Amino acid sequence: MKRASQPTETPQVGRSIPRLESWLKVTGRAEYVHNLRLPGMLYGKIFRSSISHGRIKRIDTAAARALAGVHSVVTAEEIKSIVPDPYYGPAFLDQPVLAVDKVRYVGEPVAVVLASDPHVAEEAVHLISAEYEELPAVYDEVEAMTSKAIVHDVLKPAGTYPDLKHLQGKKNTNLALDFRLRRGNPETALKSAHRVFEHRFRTQQVMHTPLEPLVTVVESTEDSLTIHTASQSPSFVRIEIARLLGWPENRIRVRVPFLGGGFGAKLYIKLEALVSVLALLTKKPVKISLTMEEQFFTITKHATTFRIKSGLDREGRIVARECEVWWNGGAYADIGPRITQKSGFTAPGPYDIEHVAIDSYALYTNLPPAGALRGFGVPQLVWAYESHTDMIARALGIDPVEFRRKNILREGRPQATGTKMKDAAIETVLDRLEVLLDWKKPFDRGGGTLKRGRGLAVGFKACISNTTSLAAVSVNADGSCTVYCSSVDMGQGSDTAMAQIAAEVLNLPAESVRVVHSDTDVTPYDMATLGSRSLFHMGNAVKLAAEDAAGQLRALKDELKLPADAPVPDIFRKKYGMRAGSVTGTASFNPSYTPPDANGLTENATPFWMVGGTGVEIEVDTETGRVRVARLINVADVGTPINPKIVETQLSGGSIMQLGFTLFEKLQFDAAGQLRNASLAEYRIPGFLDLPGEIINEAVSAEQRTGPFGAKGVGETATFGLSPAVANAIHDAVGVRLTELPMNPESVYMKMQNK
């Protein structure tokens, strides 16, 4: 990967070592929950709702129960015998373990068949029938604001988040959060502005599509549960299952090996509550592995509508911006209300604007639930504000780079919340994009039926707070090191990064460090592996824990009167008279945070900022509308990389994933809320033939001073700017403006016809 300048290299941090688990992965031996089979295990297959909203009148399971080989059929009735109030969720206790009385989207789990042969269970599912009394449904996020179709009769906030408490017991609404921010006097400023621009943008519902579909295995004893699950949030799973069962946390063990991709799909509770109850009901180990098709009915990314309005002065400075964002959360809130707020407050973009209004609405609809997907809502926002920014620049006849530079949010200046920017290399990212795009040089615009264009966009993101990570680092009697942490390696390379951090502190080769995978009986609490928080939060915790261990070793040397450079094995041998003992350093990391006031303002909105910019050169085929990305440039502020090679893979991979969301991925629903393309045959994800001609990844020279060895998260950064950069380039190439994703050949072609 290119770097603007070399960081100070220390022995372990800054090394591009291969992932620690490389051998396991290339030989097919890496452990996934997918591989787990237990003696006497039952397989569960799910019967799902065929309508988008209705009351359950009858579920007929007799034929399924009668099928040879079926162990049992479970509905909400049986679930309630174990969990009387079977609703879960991180923000609202709105999602039932199996549908209770009502169904709220097509594909919602209604019943489960258990059998020791999964094919028998599946056959029996087809023998179940249900009758519903259909209710009016709502699918569009803006219509949901005023619709008579109400998805939930009563709102039930989980109690975790203070800003949701006012929604307790609310009726006749689909609004699961109305985040409001007011800074300065946007109304007046817009009225007195020299020019005002207003646009509306939409993004589509898409799916994470991890190639390892969601899977959970649970084994129970009289008074304990072991949950083996493909989860990004083992600690949350333990707490939430403990709450549902009314058990102490120490009776629930959550184990997570490697994940076959996550991207936000495997957060909070997915299959864990259902499979736990099934294991308790049957007193046998139970496994549910979703098919790829079923994943489409489990968790998705929010579709959004974003109305954005800006007032400009005579010099081309943005003086006021009004943002109204509607988030289509589907039938269950999942983490949507947090996205609505935590990303919502960045909706005006990385610009220095005095007067700002933000209204960000989390809405229930009768679609599959939406949650976090690689960017926590930020890609939807950047899509709108960077398209809008480009449209203004072009309307004013100002170069888009110059227009951004004139308005950019500089270090030390307050962002919309009032929090001052710190360690956020926004302007550097813009500068480097300009250089790498050769922006000032003449550009080949193509000819004939292939028109060329270029565009760029810059986005930023706050890291979700308030969150906590704990870690333990042991140094064994032979001097080897073991790291205990609940960060989940789903492909992002967290095991390797944590090993490098511990190794740096303890002066060991990173390859020699073992990282113990999440096991809540063993590894300490971590909020979750999400939102690019692990490297910063867990990285700091591991660094502090390693320092604690190093301090204990120093104290032992003093106690034993050993020289400062005494090898570790000598310390233990002298202390215990043989090769015995170990020291364990521990630490917790919980950066400070100030919740927003009634106007959405706070001096301390986030522990760190992520900054990502994208530049593209594209070709538009004017006969087909097909867009091909010839050159893709990712520029990011990731602080100081711990492992530059893995950083590059994250930037490149994140941008290619976003390319699918930009050009073709879309869940297609019919008028009755039926999903029509729930399979990889009909829902295409990027493959080799979709790759840009050239990809350049650059981490700008930067340091996150509060991060471990100057580092911060990178998993989401390359997703921010891609979609608007492509839209801006399409406009540059053929003069049409796309305001809705995806920009597939049909939509580009139709736009050109209607020009």
Added chain:
Amino acid sequence: MRTEVHFRLNGQAVSAQVAPHESLVEMLQEQFGLYGARESCGQGMCGCCTVLLDGVAVPGCLTLAVLINKKEIVTVEGGQTLDPVQEAFIEAGAFQCGFCTPGFVLMTRQLLDEYPDPDEDQIRHYLSGNLCRCAAYPEIIEAVKLAARKRKA
């Protein structure tokens, strides 16, 4: 109703009792404890279940186990040591979550058997039936080129 099939698995003569509906992936996992070929999309669209059947890469989730009588099956677990393709995948960092990696390794072996010195276009087309949601595609291209050099060395 089960049928007995006899075949060679990673160089060893083996046999198994298989049901008519049983896929090759199910048989490998349940009867031989081999998890490298794994079902993902279940439609032959992703390549995660790739195995070599008489030297040809096939989707193991769509191949019925009863059809492999007297055939030769090779999975990613075959071989005592890392081959040049696996070494190259490690050195090039050509994977993230690793779920699709066995399929890519096997497909790359077949690619290099057919085209020992592939250009980038050949690599992209040959491997276009394998999907990687982490999108380690640029690194995979590097790995294939590196493996080609290693094989020649």
